[in-house]
Each structure stands twice: as C-alpha cells, then as structure tokens.
Amino acid sequence: MDARAxxxxxNVTRIGDTLFTTPALRALAETWPEAKITVLAHPNRAEVLxxxxxxxxxxxxxxxxxxxxxxxxxxxxxxxxxxxxxxALVEYALRVAxxxxxxxxxxxxxxxxxxxxxxxxxxxxxxxxxTTLRLPGALxxxxxxxxxxxxxxxxxxxxxxxxxxxxxxxGARPLIGLQSSSFPTKAYRDxxxxxxxxxxxxxxxxxxxxxxxxxxxPDDKARTTQLRQMIGxxxxxxxxxxxxxxxxxxxxxxxxxxVDTGPTHIMSSFDIPMIGLYHCLLPHALYGPLDHPMDxxxxxxxxxxxxxxxxxxxxxxxxxxxxxxxxxxxxxLENTRQPA
Numbered sequence: 650m651d652a653r654a655x656x657x658x659x660n661v662t663r664i665g666d667t668l669f670t671t672p673a674l675r676a677l678a679e680t681w682p683e684a685k686i687t688v689l690a691h692p693n694r695a696e697v698l699x700x701x702x703x704x705x706x707x708x709x710x711x712x713x714x715x716x717x718x719x720x721x722x723x724x725x726x727x728x729x730x731x732x733x734x735x736x737a738l739v740e741y742a743l744r745v746a747x748x749x750x751x752x753x754x755x756x757x758x759x760x761x762x763x764x765x766x767x768x769x770x771x772x773x774x775x776x777x778x779x780t781t782l783r784l785p786g787a788l789x790x791x792x793x794x795x796x797x798x799x800x801x802x803x804x805x806x807x808x809x810x811x812x813x814x815x816x817x818x819x820g821a822r823p824l825i826g827l828q829s830s831s832f833p834t835k836a837y838r839d840x841x842x843x844x845x846x847x848x849x850x851x852x853x854x855x856x857x858x859x860x861x862x863x864x865x866x867p868d869d870k871a872r873t874t875q876l877r878q879m880i881g882x883x884x885x886x887x888x889x890x891x892x893x894x895x896x897x898x899x900x901x902x903x904x905x906x907x908v909d910t911g912p913t914h915i916m917s918s919f920d921i922p923m924i925g926l927y928h929c930l931l932p933h934a935l936y937g938p939l940d941h942p943m944d945x946x947x948x949x950x951x952x953x954x955x956x957x958x959x960x961x962x963x964x965x966x967x968x969x970x971x972x973x974x975x976x977x978x979x980x981x982l983e984n985t986r987q988p989a
Contacts, residue, residue: 650727654684657746660732661712663832664892664911665936667694668918669777670732671701671798672939676785677730678703679793687726696893697915700800712737719744730784739763750784773931778939795939799918801897809897816885821860823978825852826899826916828907829876830869837958838908838928840965842872846879847967848906852974853883862887862902864895864912904977906970908962909936917941922977926965929956945977 656677660670667690677686685705688698692709699707710718715737729746731739734754742749748764760766765787770780778795785792801809813819829845831838852859861880865873865888873888887895896915899905905923907913909931916923917938922945927933929949937946949956950964 650681652681652683654681654727655725656681656684656686657726657729657742658686658688658732659690659710659729659738659742660688661691661710661735661738662694662733663691664694664697665914666732666777667691667697668797668799668911668914670781671698672778672792672795673730673781673785674698674701675703675794675798676782676790676792680785680788680790697799697896699893700802701798702800703798710738710741715741732781732784750787752784773935776935776937776939796941797914797918797938799896799915801900802893805893805897806900808894809901812894812898813901818860818862818883818885820858821883822858823852823856823903824860824862824901825849825974826862826864826902826905826907827876828864828905828910828912828916830865830872831908831910832866833868835910835931837960838910838926838931838962840908840926840962842876842879844963844965844967844970845876845906848970848974849880849884851967851971855975860884862898864888864899864907903981904974906974914938917944922974922981924970924973924977926962926970928962929954929960930958943977943980945973947973 660667687706688704689708689710695707695709712735719741724745724747726746729742729749731742731751739751743762750765751763752769753760753766767783767787782792827845849861861884863873863876863884863886867889870888873886877884877886899916900919902921905916908926913925920942922943925937925946927948929952932952933946933948938944947965951960
C-alpha cells in the first residue's frame with residue numbers, strides 16, 4: 650500500500666472502547682507515517698480522539714445514517730478498519746474503501762467481501778486493548794506501545810488551571826480525583842459512597858491540605874452531589890461538566906481513584922498515579938491500564954472465586970485503598986525528586 654495512503658477507521662461505541670482503539674490507531678500511524686488517518690466514531694464519543702497528533706481527521710457517524718452515506722462514485726479511502734458487528738457500518742466501509750478489515754461478522758457473504766476477516770477471541774479471554782490490536786495485527790503490524798492515548802489542548806490546560814484558581818483548589822496538595830460511578834447497566838462496579846467519604850476523611854487526617862475533584866457524567870449528579878456533601882469543603886463536584894474539561898483537570902491531579910469506566914480510561918493516558926477499582930467479573934487483567942508507569946489498580950478480593958453481579962464492591966476495603974494511595978503518592982514524590 651502507498652505510504653501516503655488514506656485510511657479510515659470506524660468505531661461506534663462507548664468512551665472506554667473508543668479509547669481502547671488508540672494503540673491500534675497509533676500502530677497504523679507508525680507503520681505508515683505519511684498516511685492520512687480518518688476516524689469516524691459515535692457522535693458523543695468522537696471528542697475523546699481530538700488533538701491526537703497521529704490522526705488527520707476525527708468525525709461522527711451514526712449507525713442509522715450509515716446506509717445513506719458513501720453512495721457517490723469512487724472510493725476515497727485505500728483501507729478501512731471497522732470495529733464492532735454492525736452491518737450498516739461494514740457496508741459503508743465497503744462502499745468507500747478499496748480494502749476493508751473487520752472482525753468476522755457471522756455472515757458468510759459479508760465476510761467474503763472483506764479483505765481480511767479477523768477472528769475474535771473468546772469473550773473475556775484477553776485484555777480489551779489486545780483485541781482491538783487484532784485488526785492492525787492482521788496486516789502484520791505490532792504496536793510500539795499498548796498505552797491509551799489522549800491529548801489535552803493548550804487552551805484546555807489553561808482553562809483547567811484557571812478553574813482550579815477560581816475554586817480555591819490550586820494550592821491543594823495532594824489533589825485527588827474521585828470517580829464513584831460506572832454507568833447504569835454496570836452499577837455493580839460502583840464502590841459505595843460511604844467508602845469514598847471514609848477514604849477522603851483518612852486522607853485529610855494525613856494530608857490536611859488535600860483537595861478532591863469529583864468526576865462524573867450527567868446521570869451521576871445525585872451521587873456526586875451527595876459525595877461532595879459528605880466530603881465537605883475542599884471538594885469540587887464536576888459531574889455533568891464537559892468531558893474534555895474534566896480530562897484537562899485530570900491532568901493536574903496528584904492521584905486518581907475510580908471505578909472501571911470511561912473517565913478512568915482517560916486518566917490512564919497521563920503519567921499520574923491511578924488506582925482503578927475492579928469488580929471480579931471484569932478484572933484489571935481485562936480492563937486495567939497497559940504500559941502505565943503509575944498503575945496501582947486493585948482487584949476485588951474474590952477474584953478467581955465464585956462471583957456474579959451481586960458480589961459487592963464494598964468488599965474492597967477503605968484500608969486497602971488508602972494503603973495503595975499512600976504507596977502511589979510516595980512513588981510520585983520519589984519521581985519528582987529524581988534529577989532530569
């Protein structure tokens with residue numbers, strides 16, 4: 650394929666699964682550094698890919714509109730990679746790209762039209778990022794890094810610093826981010842608010858000047874409001890704020906503690922201590938950060954034992970998380986003391 654190829658990647662999914670493809674996108678760019686890579690994603694998720702230096706363009710696509718797109722003559726793309734199993738998206742890619750790579754779709758006729766029909770692993774048998782890397786892997790590519798990529802823009806960085814000043818938290822040390830909620834269909838992954846509040850109290854006993862940023866989406870507002878009331882002064886509720894604003898604030902943290910969900914995956918792009926809390930159904934080995942220098946993730950104590958959605962996240966104790974937080978902050982302090 651020409652070094653200046655035009656490559657299309659389609660991935661219509663949630664925040665975390667959108668970010669999981671960034672190592673694959675980077676692998677494409679490293680293999681063909683002169684290529685122009687376009688990514689089409691869910692209209693509400695595409696923004697997490699903005700400003701990545703190895704992408705030419707990021708745009709939205711909707712499954713219901715895909716059948717009406719790409720009907721003009723010609724194929725503007727040399728290669729397309731399609732994630733997921735939505736026929737409308739695969740058909741669109743076949744209309745606009747000369748060669749299409751996708752996971753096997755379970756339809757013999759559709760699979761026969763693919764340039765590469767890639768086998769998927771059994772569910773929950775490998776890390777989600779390794780699964781996404783199977784598509785470029787089918788083209789002979791090996792990733793230089795399996796690390797999730799996210800890029801904060803300079804204007805977002807300045808706005809985050811200003812927000813912390815106006816909130817009186819610019820001098821808080823340590824500044825700790827909290828993500829208490831997953832999404833409604835996976836609420837069994839949520840750590841109890843009482844545990845978060847008790848953890849914050851333990852932090853304040855050790856570091857009286859600590860501050861807390863409480864992250865969440867619009868649907869989390871009731872929980873984040875309650876948690877802020879439980880923590881009290883020196884905390885800021887950011888639920889419902891723009892996703893990229895929250896991400897810019899994450900970049901300024903000293904440490905992060907959160908359940909397994911989209912913002913936690915954004916956090917894994919920064920070289921900042923992070924403590925992900927993982928349910929035994931969806932453990933760290935499947936969804937934790939890869940190639941992260943400050944990963945202090947905690948698996949559920951029943952990992953490897955009988956486990957279902959009724960297995961309570963409260964079994965991860967406050968003492969366990971606080972101990973890991975002290976370890977994480979000690980590591981961060983050690984790194985800041987090292988000569989450049």
